[in-house]
Amino acid sequence: xxxxxxxxxVILREGEDAVINCSSSKALYSVHxxxxxxxxxxxxxxxxxxGGEQKGHEKISASFNEKKQQSSLYLTASQLSYSGTxxxxxxxxxxxxxxxxxxxLTVIP
Amino acid sequence: SQTIHQWPxxxxxxxxSPLSLECTVEGTSNPNLYWYRQAAGRGLQLxxxxxxxxxxxxxxxxxxxxxxxxxxxxxxxSKKLLLSDSGFYLCAWRYRQGANPEQYFGPGTRxxxx
Numbered sequence: 446x447x448x449x450x451x452x453x454x455v456i457l458r459e460g461e462d463a464v465i466n467c468s469s470s471k472a473l474y475s476v477h478x479x480x481x482x483x484x485x486x487x488x489x490x491x492x493x494x495x496g497g498e499q500k501g502h503e504k505i506s507a508s509f510n511e512k513k514q515q516s517s518l519y520l521t522a523s524q525l526s527y528s529g530t531x532x533x534x535x536x537x538x539x540x541x542x543x544x545x546x547x548x549x550l551t552v553i554p
Numbered sequence: 555s556q557t558i559h560q561w562p563x564x565x566x567x568x569x570x571s572p573l574s575l576e577c578t579v580e581g582t583s584n585p586n587l588y589w590y591r592q593a594a595g596r597g598l599q600l601x602x603x604x605x606x607x608x609x610x611x612x613x614x615x616x617x618x619x620x621x622x623x624x625x626x627x628x629x630x631x632s633k634k635l636l637l638s639d640s641g642f643y644l645c646a647w648r649y650r651q652g653a654n655p656e657q658y659f660g661p662g663t664r665x666x667x668x
Binding site for chain 2: 475477485486487489494532534536542543545546
């Protein structure tokens with residue numbers, strides 16, 4: 446039931462864009478995105494609900510395709526502070542919540 | 555405002571010893587509570603979740619157990635630790651009902667089993 450993320454890892458130069466994908470085998474009610482810095486707890490970025498989508502930050506946005514049970518996180522004009530591991534979290538129609546496999550993002554100068 | 559506490563922050567325990575990790579939430583009532591484990595360099599594995607006092611759902615069969623003796627208290631336990639139990643343990647809560655399904659994480663407990 447764990448959603449699968451791709452890519453597993455990505456390295457960017459400052460100012461470049463990235464897309465992180467999250468795919469589930471179950472019908473979804475919501476998709477959450479979190480970022481985790483090394484040694485710290487995950488921090489909430491945004492949530493996308495069934496029937497709509499929500500943008501959490503100016504240069505970080507996301508989409509939710511309910512039919513395909515997929516979500517994508519878009520990071521534009523990346524900054525050094527964007528480095529970390531990104532997790533999607535999916536809530537299915539039975540209210541079960543699972544985190545994805547994670548994507549390690551490294552932004553270099 | 556709501557806060558979530560976990561303790562201890564770090565723990566080193568020998569194989570075969572017992573474990574008790576505690577998580578408490580302040581500033582809200584009737585939360586859903588979660589225990590996750592994160593092995594080094596890995597993703598978040600859901601271990602247990604609870605929708606109320608005494609109501610525990612287990613996601614992964616293993617030598618860990620969880621209890622919720624009070625509405626805002628969630629305890630993770632083991633009778634005998636294994637080396638594979640090492641990791642970063644995170645407790646999280648969310649509102650049980652309403653339009654805000656965001657999960658709020660505690661600071662975590664880093665457990666090393668030697």
